[in-house]
Amino acid sequence: MADKILYTTSAVNTGARAGESHTPDRSYEVNIDVPKEMGGKGEGTDPEQLFALGYSACFHSALDHFKKEDKVKNKSQVTLTVHLVEDPTDGGFKLKTEIEVGIENMSEDEVLSLAERAHEFCPYSKATKGNIESTVTVVPYEEGK
Structure with a gap:
């Protein structure tokens, strides 16, 4: 018996750990950055x-x-x-x-x-x-x- 899908979503990322992620409808967008503890600028979410x-x-x-x-x-x-x-x-x-x-x-x-x-x-x-x-x-x- 196949799984009954109740909800589906996705996200798009450009730039990997130093880029941007968003939902396809752009209702949520976030800058992604490497944390300072790992040598990054820490100027975004990881x-x-x-x-x-x-x-x-x-x-x-x-x-x-x-x-x-x-x-x-x-x-x-x-x-x-x-x-x-x-x-x-x-x-x-x-x-x-x-x-x-x-x-x-x-x-x-x-x-x-x-x-x-x-x-x-x-x-x-x-x-x-x-x-x-x-x-x-x-x-x-x-x-x-």
């Missing part, structure tokens, strides 16, 4: 930041799904950190992620349970499973973070 933005939003949606299922109305936050690291197997690079989840007024065990369920459910987590080393941890909820 692919790892874009990945972190998308993954954190997707993960938080998965978390909200289970909060709703469990009738949890507490505010929550997801901080997703992406590390670009050397890959000793081929001399290139690979990604590692850290997912930090905070939910106000909940115990660490309760938050971890929801976060682990979200990690199994999130499409980004499914896509990266077995390919990207990823950790999920509970952090205190911080208003306005």
Whole structure:
């Protein structure tokens, strides 16, 4: 049975890590630049930041799904950190992620349970499973973070 496609999108990049990326309808455009830490000017967004933005939003949606299922109305936050690291197997690079989840007024065990369920459910987590080393941890909820 074929997958039922619910949504399709694409992006266009020119100039690689020192260029520009946009959606075909130009509703989103961003300058791309190499971070200063890697010898670039750091005058734009880098692919790892874009990945972190998308993954954190997707993960938080998965978390909200289970909060709703469990009738949890507490505010929550997801901080997703992406590390670009050397890959000793081929001399290139690979990604590692850290997912930090905070939910106000909940115990660490309760938050971890929801976060682990979200990690199994999130499409980004499914896509990266077995390919990207990823950790999920509970952090205190911080208003306005």
